[in-house]
Amino acid sequence: MRIANVTPISVAYPEPNDSGATRHLTFCRIETTDGTVGWGEAITMWPEACRATEQIISGMGELILGRDVVDNIAIWRQLRKHAWWYGYRGGLSHFALSAIDLALWDLKGKDLGQSVLKMLGGPVRESLPAIASTHAFLTMDEEIEKHGRWVQEDGYRGVKIGLGKAGITRLGYDANRDIEFMRRLREAVGPDAWIMLDRGVNCTWDLERAIRTIRAWEEYGLRWMEEPFEPREYINYQKLRGAVNTMLAWGEREWDADGYREVIATGAADVLGVDPGRVGGITGSLQIIRLVEQAGVWFNAHAWSGAPVTAASLALSFSTDRCLLFEFKPIENPMQHELVTNPFVHDRGTVGIPPEQPGLGIDVQESVLQKYKL
Structure with a gap:
């Protein structure tokens, strides 16, 4: 062709x-x-x-x-x-x-x-835990209720919540309020669900704020904290990583393998977020996966846009043993569910090996x- x-x-x-x-x-x-x-x-x-x-x-x-x-x-x-x-x-x-x-x-x-996954060498696992990934913008009571429902009723294995977003929740701006939210969230999702939190671009945290908040959240089982600082604040990442037990995630705003190589060299993060719609597609993502595997850190494919990126992110996630989970948007949206005839879904908190249709497998x-x- x-x-x-x-x-x-x-x-x-x-x-x-x-x-x-x-x-x-x-x-x-x-x-x-x-x-x-x-x-x-x-x-x-x-x-x-x-x-x-x-x-x-x-x-x-x-x-x-x-x-x-x-x-x-x-x-x-x-x-x-x-x-x-x-x-x-x-x-x-x-x-x-x-x-x-x-x-x-x-x-x-x-x-x-052949499917993209087949061309990448095939799956190294049968399934991945499915996580509901969304932003907090309702009242605190409504946020607690909806995240609890996604875990308890829809079967998601955990939640990842973006803070500092538009709306009335106003999470990420007040440490005491953030800690109270985490306490109530753990009660709502149960003892076994994973909880990941993302500071968001609208909140500005210093090192003291990050240490205090994350240490308090650890009592309630925080799985990882995503981008608590701006991307190049490597010293803050290093100090925070030494001060808390929670894994730190980084990378959704990075562009290429050189940037990921830098953060790996600094020892600033445990989980590297990679968006195929930003880092040079599948080819660029593969370069980063090689770095992740060599360093023994974790790979997390970002899939918070449309179906082509979701298809690519799934294939990449199943091609490496350095992936812990896969994030889904829990509310149906036009670029995932309307755009393609075969949208990607989870089955009671589990996402299986992507379909074997040729290419990305989307219509x-x-x-x-x-x-x-x-």
Whole structure:
């Protein structure tokens, strides 16, 4: 199969897992000379980033017309090198590279008749625990109730909650209130459910605040704390890691393997979050997985956008033994459940090996992209 055209499509959609806020993504549609279509995605988040990414995808697409999709890794290297001036170590060029790379892996699998997971070497496990991943934006009572329901009734094995979000919960801003929330949350989800908390970009914590809060949370069984500081505050991460027993997670805002290599070298984190829609697609993610496996830390694939990234994240998660869990959005949303005819779901808190359909294994409804087109 050879590349015939490369088309970016950006969307704006309501995200019920984030208080109904409008979110933005940029998809990449690559069609081959025989009419086969592959899909990729970048987690661009904002409309101006979508527009810029569209331009880069279109420009990069011109460079790869006529190329064989099986040469996807060589194409990745070509495009990464091409962006040496405006895309050194990430930025908007990596959004474009990510979307193109995912679409090419999808096409490569369709050409070879293999799933992405099969092309990665196959699954190393039969299942992963499914975690409900969302933001806190309701009243404290309502947040406690909904997270307890997701665990006790829907079967999720745990919850991950983003703090500092829009709404009236106002978690992350007052240590005493945060500790009380954790106490009540543990009562609601039961003794065995995993609890992970994410500080969020709107809260600013110093080292003293982080140590005090996390030590108090540890009484209630905090599984990990995600990005308690800004990404480059390595010294704070090192000091906090030595002061608490809870695992620290880092990385959702990183762009490439060089950045992950730095944080591994500092010993600042136990869990590295990786978003295929940001770090250069599956090809970029594989470079990071190799670092994770060598260092003996944990890999956590971020899948908080659309179905193509979820498909890629699942395949990557099942390809390594350094993955602990998989995060799902617990409330159905357009880019997961409306976009594809076969959305990914959990079964009473467990996600099994992804389907073996060729490529990413998703059936994208282009009419949905047109419905939400930016």
